[in-house]
Amino acid sequence: MIQIDDANHFFKIDTPHTSYVIAVVEGYAGNIYYGPKLCSMDLTYLLHTVLPKGRSSEHPEDRQSFLDLYPMEYPCFGTGSYTESCLNVIRDGQCGADLQYVGYELGAARHQTGMPAAFGSSETLKLILWDPILEIEADLYYSVFTDTDVIVRSATVINRSQETVYLDRAMTASLDMEDKEFTAITMSGAWAREHFIQRTEIPYGGLCAESNRGIPGHESMAFAALISKDCSETNGEAYGMNLIYSGSFLMKIQKTPYHLIRTVMGIHPDTFRWKLCQDESFDTPEAALVYSGQGLSGMTHAFHDFFRQHIIRSKWQYRQRPILVNSWEAYWFDMNYDKLMALAEKAQAQGIDTLVVDDGWFGHERSEPSKSLGDWFVNQKKIQGGLSHLHHELQKIHMNLGLWFEPEMISEDSDLYRAHPSWVMHQKGRRPVLSRDQWLLDFSNPEVLEYLYNSIAKVITESGLTYLKWDMNRPICDMGSEYLPADQQMEIDHRHILGVYCLQERLLRQFPDLFIENCSSGGARFDGGMLYYSPQIWGSDDMDPVERLSIVEGLTMVYPLSAVGSHVSSDPCCNTGRKMSLTSRTNSAMMGSFGYELDLTKLSAEEIDTIRPSIQTYKGIRELVQKGAYERLASYRENKRFGAVQINAKDQSKAVIYALQVLNQPNAPAPFIYLRGLDPDAVYEIEGKQIHGDSLMHAGYSLVHAEHDFQTQLLIVTKVNKKGAEQR
Ligand code: DGJ
Secondary structure (H helix, E strand, O other): OEEEEOOOOEEEEEOOOEEEEEEEEOOEEEEEEEEEOOOOOOOHHHOOOOOOOOOOOOOOOOOHHHHHHOOEOOOEOOOOOOOOOOEEEEEOOEEOOOOEEEEEEEOOOOOOOOOOOOOOOOEEEEEEEEEOOOOEEEEEEEEEOOOOOEEEEEEEEEEOOOOOEEEEEEOOEEEEEEOOOOEEEEEEOOOOOOOEEEEEEOOEOOEEEEEOOOOOOOOOOOEEEEEOOOOOOOOEOEEEEEEEOOOOEEEEEEEOOOOEEEEEEEEOHHHOOEEEOOOOEEEOOEEEEEEEOEHHHHHHHHHHHHHHHHHOOOOOOOOOOOOEEEOHHHHOOOOOHHHHHHHHHHHHHOOOOEEEEOOOOEOOOOOOOOEOOOOOOEOOOOOOOHHHHHHHHHHHOOOEEEEEEOOOEEOOEOHHHHHOHHHEOOOOOOOOOOEOOEEEEOOOOHHHHHHHHHHHHHHHHHHOOOEEEEOOOOOOOOOOOOOOOHHHHHHHHHHHHHHHHHHHHHHHHHOOOOEEEEOEOOEOOOOHHHHOOOOEEEOOOOOOHHHHHHHHHHHHHHOOHHHEEEEEEOOOOOOOOOOOOHHHHHHHHOOOEEEEEOOHHHOOHHHHHHHHHHHHHHHHHHHHHHHOEEEEEEOHHHHOOEEEEEEEOOOOOEEEEEEEEOOOOOOOOOOEEOOOOOOOOOEEEEOOEEEEHHHHHHHOEEOOOOOOOOEEEEEEEEEEEOOHHHHO
């Protein structure tokens, strides 16, 4: 609910358990409270108008002290505020803006702009800010939902003057708060070890989660949290912030000398400058804000519910996800029709329903990364008879077809490059930088998008594929376009991602049942923006169960488990060289949307025989994986011994626990886990034993004594009855 006190210019934005209060002081909209739900909105006693003692000037035009102290909703650069700003406007070569509150609208629909937008909000507030000198308006949007403690913020900047201006930065939001000795959580990583949780003290000056790579990258995630000193999994305060965007981003957390923590989030200003002519507007991406008074798990639950219910639109969100076999780590580029059919037959016999033909099926000679990107026609030498024949043969054995594309790329050795050299993103006079042997297409050019849409749509129509894996295997640099005029060259980074959104949107409109899985050399573009188009994203190229503990821990702190593509790969793991049993690899891969990625024809008869029962087990927990509430019971990153997670049915009727004890220690007690979120009064069955919910949660449950390294357990917990309370 959103309440407004018109007389005092107070706005109280309530979610089911939280309140966010905005006040207008000296013309500036500021956030004076964000935390547990309040019954009153009268917070006038809190207003930060008292200047610290010893300041130099009492002159009414001296706003410096006020701007240093006031928790601004949308601070501007160049007019007296020196902390991180949301808006930098250049007009006549000068940079400066000053936005003051002029009004509001309740129930305003947000501008739709070809970008991901949360759906199903119950109410939206628009605050209107105005700079009378520049004649620039900034509309700040706040949306709430009845079923999750998330507030979605975004901004639209409108040029109402006759002059052309340039936005040097146009961020989504600023969240300013008193410093309660917060620690920051951000994610760090690199290829094959992405999404590692990092906790950092916030220094004066600040710290960043950021990417200037045109994708969020392996190195970072468009997420940051501020947590209180006492914050644990289940207690303490956590403020989570997530930018729903798939390009370069900045989340800067600044601690000011006046004990204010400012977090500014939005498109990265380093790779951005946007031209705005008269009456043109610019829409920022949305950001999701969460406050949890129940520690990190409260934050995680709010984010998971939000992404599942208000971002992921795919029809596949709650449909039973395909269980697939992917050809990549089975055959790499060395695939052909016979090998694919052999893999499919082996897979189908065990209950797998989809064959995803990964990289290598297209162009004249895709035998290595340097060739054929852009040539989206089948290589008849490899797939004899073509894709429709392959699909036809797959259908005969009740298998569906999935296909890999990397639409944003072009190889120098491709028909596409030979025909359209000007379509490559590059800077004047410079050869583009090669990365993974490939170049980027200029997505600001509508002809490029048209070509790609037509070629991909043709393959989908002709082959009848149902599953499309959209990959992106290099970061963006070479920010230059032969299509854009000189004063719009710096728009290319944002225009690139708008082009990606536009193509995926068009494909989904044309093929509404299409399952898109996004991917970026593993998990380099795992963000809320891509989830708007695809229900799942490839989490990482590393499927080693030990590494997965950290990777999945980071991902699921924010994104639901159903969004994480997760496969059983070959032994030893091609990334770590670690050998592990098929059981351990399978149990680990079940923590996500499940599949296989190895040459099943090479498995022993004994190993093959385990696959059908494993798939049956997964089918038994698939509903939990797709819809359940996720709990981190033990973090290997922290305890260096074992990891354990629990996923609960929302009605508390069932749960699944996955645990991995990493290195076996002799003469050591078995680890204990303390379950969460069960019905305390009910009796549950676990491993043939009947135990009360409250016992499992408070007295705990012992994992097995490990008999070897990498021992995994998958425990199903089922509610038996509800008579525990009377029995005790
Ligand atoms: C990177 C992806 O993460 C892999 O799964 C695979 O699709 C390769 N690209 C193919 O080039």
